[in-house]
Amino acid sequence: MSAKSRKIVDVLNGKTISPPPLWLMRQAGRYLPEYRATRAEAGSFLDLCYSPELATEVTLQPIRRYGFDAAILFSDILVIPDALKRNVRFEEGHGPRLDPIDADGILKLDGKDVLKHLQPVMEAVGRIRGALPEETTLLGFCGAPWTVATYMIAGHGTPDQAPARLFAYREPKAFAHLLDTLAELSADYLVAQIDAGADAVQIFDSWAGVLGEKEFSEFAIKPVRKIIDSVKARRPQAKIIAFAKGAGLFLKTYRQATRADAIGLDWSVPLAFAAELQKDGPVQGNLDPMRVVAGGAALDEGIDAILQALGNGPLIFNLGHGITPQADPEHVTRLVARVRGENR
Numbered sequence: 001m002s003a004k005s006r007k008i009v010d011v012l013n014g015k016t017i018s019p020p021p022l023w024l025m026r027q028a029g030r031y032l033p034e035y036r037a038t039r040a041e042a043g044s045f046l047d048l049c050y051s052p053e054l055a056t057e058v059t060l061q062p063i064r065r066y067g068f069d070a071a072i073l074f075s076d077i078l079v080i081p082d083a084l085k086r087n088v089r090f091e092e093g094h095g096p097r098l099d100p101i102d103a104d105g106i107l108k109l110d111g112k113d114v115l116k117h118l119q120p121v122m123e124a125v126g127r128i129r130g131a132l133p134e135e136t137t138l139l140g141f142c143g144a145p146w147t148v149a150t151y152m153i154a155g156h157g158t159p160d161q162a163p164a165r166l167f168a169y170r171e172p173k174a175f176a177h178l179l180d181t182l183a184e185l186s187a188d189y190l191v192a193q194i195d196a197g198a199d200a201v202q203i204f205d206s207w208a209g210v211l212g213e214k215e216f217s218e219f220a221i222k223p224v225r226k227i228i229d230s231v232k233a234r235r236p237q238a239k240i241i242a243f244a245k246g247a248g249l250f251l252k253t254y255r256q257a258t259r260a261d262a263i264g265l266d267w268s269v270p271l272a273f274a275a276e277l278q279k280d281g282p283v284q285g286n287l288d289p290m291r292v293v294a295g296g297a298a299l300d301e302g303i304d305a306i307l308q309a310l311g312n313g314p315l316i317f318n319l320g321h322g323i324t325p326q327a328d329p330e331h332v333t334r335l336v337a338r339v340r341g342e343n344r
Contacts, residue, residue: 012261031323046079060128071137072202142186142190145223194238221258232259248268292328293328303338
């Protein structure tokens with residue numbers, strides 16, 4: 001750790017800081033004009049992810065503009081399927097597309113060159129850490145196996161991820177093998193990011209909310225626990241945030257079951273419940289991204305409610321999911337100032 005304290009790392013170690021440190025999911029993104037300019041320069045979205053120079057630039061843009069307490073590596077949760085040669089591409093207006101995988105394809109997956117394929121990402125991590133202010137935390141990340149698997153099976157996102165749920169019931173052995181493979185590769189990927197300079201990492205399970213109780217235990221908890229155990233066995237100092245969007249009451253046991261250092265909360269988590277969860281350790285969240293779009297009183301009220309409910313415990317202020325492209329950058333300026341007590 002540097003001589004200058006990195007506040008988000010301090011919170012992940014259980015410290016309460018007032019005002020709380022903050023960063024925003026998707027803080028480097030389409031709502032920023034400087035991002036849109038760099039994205040146009042890159043060509044394709046994956047070219048942007050795999051260019052150490054351009055990925056560094058877009059990661060740093062929101063830090064320059066807002067002075068967030070953390071930068072998060074600019075990349076995507078689907079770089080591991082891309083490294084597994086699943087023909088990942090991003091189509092304008094349609095989002096990610098992959099070649100759908102079946103049970104035979106799962107058994108043929110070859111992960112031996114995944115880290116080699118992702119070496120440009122590690123180069124970006126090193127560049128970003130070198131360019132960041134000393135006190136700014138650098139976060140790496142990966143997608144959780146369940147969420148990544150949903151895209152691999154359907155070949156795209158679906159409203160309730162029915163193709164992956166159906167596949168898991170019909171082909172339980174193949175599906176378990178896919179989750180195990182993704183967990184192993186994701187753990188290696190996170191260790192490589194930590195070694196390259198990431199101070200902490202986040203695991204995104206964006207589709208955890210579509211799972212029933214038994215499935216949540218098998219598909220959301222078990223693989224994430226496998227990742228965290230593997231990372232911490234090799235890098236005991238690693239700090240890990242687990243974000244299971246839509247998990248609801250399952251969050252009661254999610255931290256203990258996965259051994260995450262902190263849990264991310266989406267905006268649907270009631271603040272009284274969040275305060276109960278915070279008694280067991282740090283929480284991150286959970287402002288509705290639409291309040292950032294709305295701005296004004298709606299934004300202020302949402303911020304104040306979170307600070308009042310969670311500000312007296314270990315909290316990383318964040319949104320309950322990623323910032324949306326239609327957010328006004330000036331609303332983010334207002335958010336940062338209000339969280340830091342500068343315009344209340």
